[in-house]
Amino acid sequence: xxxxxxxxxxxxxxxxxxxxxxxxxxxxxxxxxxxxxxxxxxxxxxxxxxxxxxxxxxxxxxxxxxxxxxxxxxxxxxxxxxxxxxxxxxxxxxxxxxxxxxxxxxxxxxxxxxxxxxxxxxxxxxxxxxxxxxxxxxxxxxxxxxxxxxxxxxxxxxxxxxxxxxxxxxxxxxxxxxxxxxxxxxxxxxxxxxxxxxxxxxxxxxxxxxxxxxxxxxxxxx
Amino acid sequence: xxxxxxxxxxxxxxxxxxxxxxxxxxxxxxxxxxxxxxxxxxxxxxxxxxxxxxxxxxxxxxxxxxxxxxxxxxxxxxxxxxxxxxxxxxxxxxxxxxxxxxxxxxxxxxxxxxxxxxxxxxxxxxxxxxxxxxxxxxxxxxxxxxxxxxxxxxxxxxxxxxxxxxxxxxxxxxxxxxxxxxxxxxxxxxxxxxxxxxxxxxxxxxxxxxxxxxxxxxxxxx
DNA sequence: TGAATAGTGTCTTTCAGACAATATCCA
DNA sequence: TGGATATTGTCTGAAAGACACTATTCA
Numbered sequence: 001x002x003x004x005x006x007x008x009x010x011x012x013x014x015x016x017x018x019x020x021x022x023x024x025x026x027x028x029x030x031x032x033x034x035x036x037x038x039x040x041x042x043x044x045x046x047x048x049x050x051x052x053x054x055x056x057x058x059x060x061x062x063x064x065x066x067x068x069x070x071x072x073x074x075x076x077x078x079x080x081x082x083x084x085x086x087x088x089x090x091x092x093x094x095x096x097x098x099x100x101x102x103x104x105x106x107x108x109x110x111x112x113x114x115x116x117x118x119x120x121x122x123x124x125x126x127x128x129x130x131x132x133x134x135x136x137x138x139x140x141x142x143x144x145x146x147x148x149x150x151x152x153x154x155x156x157x158x159x160x161x162x163x164x165x166x167x168x169x170x171x172x173x174x175x176x177x178x179x180x181x182x183x184x185x186x187x188x189x190x191x192x193x194x195x196x197x198x199x200x201x202x203x204x205x206x207x208x209x210x211x212x213x214x215x216x217x218x219x220x221x222x
Numbered sequence: 223x224x225x226x227x228x229x230x231x232x233x234x235x236x237x238x239x240x241x242x243x244x245x246x247x248x249x250x251x252x253x254x255x256x257x258x259x260x261x262x263x264x265x266x267x268x269x270x271x272x273x274x275x276x277x278x279x280x281x282x283x284x285x286x287x288x289x290x291x292x293x294x295x296x297x298x299x300x301x302x303x304x305x306x307x308x309x310x311x312x313x314x315x316x317x318x319x320x321x322x323x324x325x326x327x328x329x330x331x332x333x334x335x336x337x338x339x340x341x342x343x344x345x346x347x348x349x350x351x352x353x354x355x356x357x358x359x360x361x362x363x364x365x366x367x368x369x370x371x372x373x374x375x376x377x378x379x380x381x382x383x384x385x386x387x388x389x390x391x392x393x394x395x396x397x398x399x400x401x402x403x404x405x406x407x408x409x410x411x412x413x414x415x416x417x418x419x420x421x422x423x424x425x426x427x428x429x430x431x432x433x434x435x436x437x438x439x440x441x442x443x444x
Numbered sequence: 445t446g447a448a449t450a451g452t453g454t455c456t457t458t459c460a461g462a463c464a465a466t467a468t469c470c471a
Numbered sequence: 472t473g474g475a476t477a478t479t480g481t482c483t484g485a486a487a488g489a490c491a492c493t494a495t496t497c498a
Contacts, residue, residue: 013235014277016320053309055236055318060310085307085322087275088282096277098238100307172450189452190487197486213449214495394477411479412460419459435476436468 014087014098018061018068019050019140021083021101021147024108024124025164025180030152031124032131032144033106033113035072038120041093042137048144049073049122050099065102073122075111077104078163083147091139103147105163128183155181158194160201162221170209170216171195236309236320240283240290241272241362243305243323243369246330246346247386247402252373253346254353254366255328255335257294260342263315264359270366271295271344272321287324295344297333299326300385305369313361325369327385350405377403380416382423384443392431392438393417 022033034046051068058064062080069077080102087098113122125131127148131141155161155178164177175191195201199222207218244255256268273290280286284302291299302324309320335344347353349370353363377383377400386399397413417423421444429440 011274011276012278013238014275016235016238052233053236053320054233055311056234059312061307061320064309082306084304085283087286087322089277090281098275098283100309170450187488187490188450189454189490192451193487210496211449213447213497214451216450392477409461409463410477411463411481414478415460432469433476435470435474436478438477 014096015092015094016053017050017097017099018053018065019048019099019101019143020065020069020072020077020080021048021103021143022073022077022106023103023127023147023151024106024111025177026108026124026126028180029126029128030148030181030183031108031126032148033073034123034125034134034140034144036121036123037137044120045135045137046125047137047140048101053100061100065100069104073111074114075106077102077106080104083143083150086139086143097138101143101147103151105151105161107164107166152182158198158200160221168204168207168218168220170218171201172216174201174219236318237314237316238275239272239319239321240275240287241270241321241323241365242287242291242294242299242302243270243325243365244295244299244328245325245349245369245373245403246328246333247399248330248346248348250402251348251350252370252403252405253330253348254370255295256345256347256356256362256366258343259359266342267357267359268347269359269362270323275322283322287322291326295333296336297328299324299328302326305365305372308361308365319360323365323369325373327373327383329386329388374404380420380422382443390426390429390440390442392440393423394438396423396441 024031024033033049035049037043037045037047049068049072051072053061053064054067058067061082065080066076069075069080081104083101083103085098085100087096089096091097091099108124113124125134127144131144134141136144151161160174161177161181164181165174171192175186175188178191179186201219202222204218204220208215209218246253246255255271257271259265259267259269271290271294273294275283275286276289280289283304287302288298291297291302303326305323305325307320307322309318311318313319330346335346347356349366353366356363358366373383382396383399383403386403387396393414397408397410400413401408423441424444426440426442430437431440
């Protein structure tokens, strides 16, 4: 067996982790799921949920992220999207650390945060209200900020957060979700015009949402 | 020393590499720099230049990418931007492979491709003309396609490829470069209007490029 | 009937593409 | 003077924001 065919033995490889930036709308505001670290390093500080990449268990990065979601949060995450990779000698005091960060949107009502292994608390934090003075672990503040920026940028461009609404929804619900993600109001007429022009949603024939007032047409994603 | 503080010893870590997708304009067309592999695996196939992440040498991923550029291409790459991380058990026959891919723009006239270690040939390939039937190594076709898509998307949005033009340039040269990257012509009036509205360039007072015909104002990036 | 939400219509501004017109150099 | 490029201007249509208007339900 040549050196070329067994590169693992030649150079030490970095400590490689998966980090999950999970965003949701809680109490009408965009929020991120953070875990309070129970052990060193950075004990007591807040980190996004994550875990070690296990090449003996994980076929690829995607399935590693799914496994971590299942282990840490006990919930599967639809539409995990890679955010970025960060790696340096200094970001983790235990040694050269490499993290592949993923982002996901999760309906808050489908999930109850419960503390688990190496986690004292698990809770939602409003990204505009609760993060300014929060003590983050590692470089996780930057991870959260990047994920928030990307998601808001996408919603601005009408990449709709379907992961945050039920399969069937009214246009009012969809618009309200977008407004909560962005933290600002949207114009109803413009919003609906763009939905129509780009054929982003289709009506569910016959189904109406009958609430307190005038019934609303029910839609699905196109 | 606890297990928690020495995680490297607990789980095997993936074989981690840096890959560089280097794009340029050659003969008026967007081109990518590819290296023909001299050894197994995938001997004779074409790959983007890359190298192993060396945590004993590299402070972080950025400097690792710079070191690889220096070693493989003998040229520093301005504005390396991370493209994505890919990792799976199957993409490299030598074992679980993780690659962090970076992209960069490099003026072709400032660089002469020369073969080097583990590389038979190093050459530019037109991304629209020469790649269709090319035998790529690993998953590098997808890396190239993603980098091309991202760069073209950026130029469409007037994120200008300043790395491909000299420090001082005329608007005609800048527009021609954008057109070559995109593979289509642009409207002169719209192009200049956007440059002006967004203050992307500033004139170099007094300096004019005097060529065969009417002299042109020289600009710098803002 | 009024409150509250659903759905539509219109006006205006902005912005980008198309295209034309003028300006200035060299051969 | 004509050819080629530089620079500016005008027209038009698409897209989006602002805002108003109508529709439907229940209390």
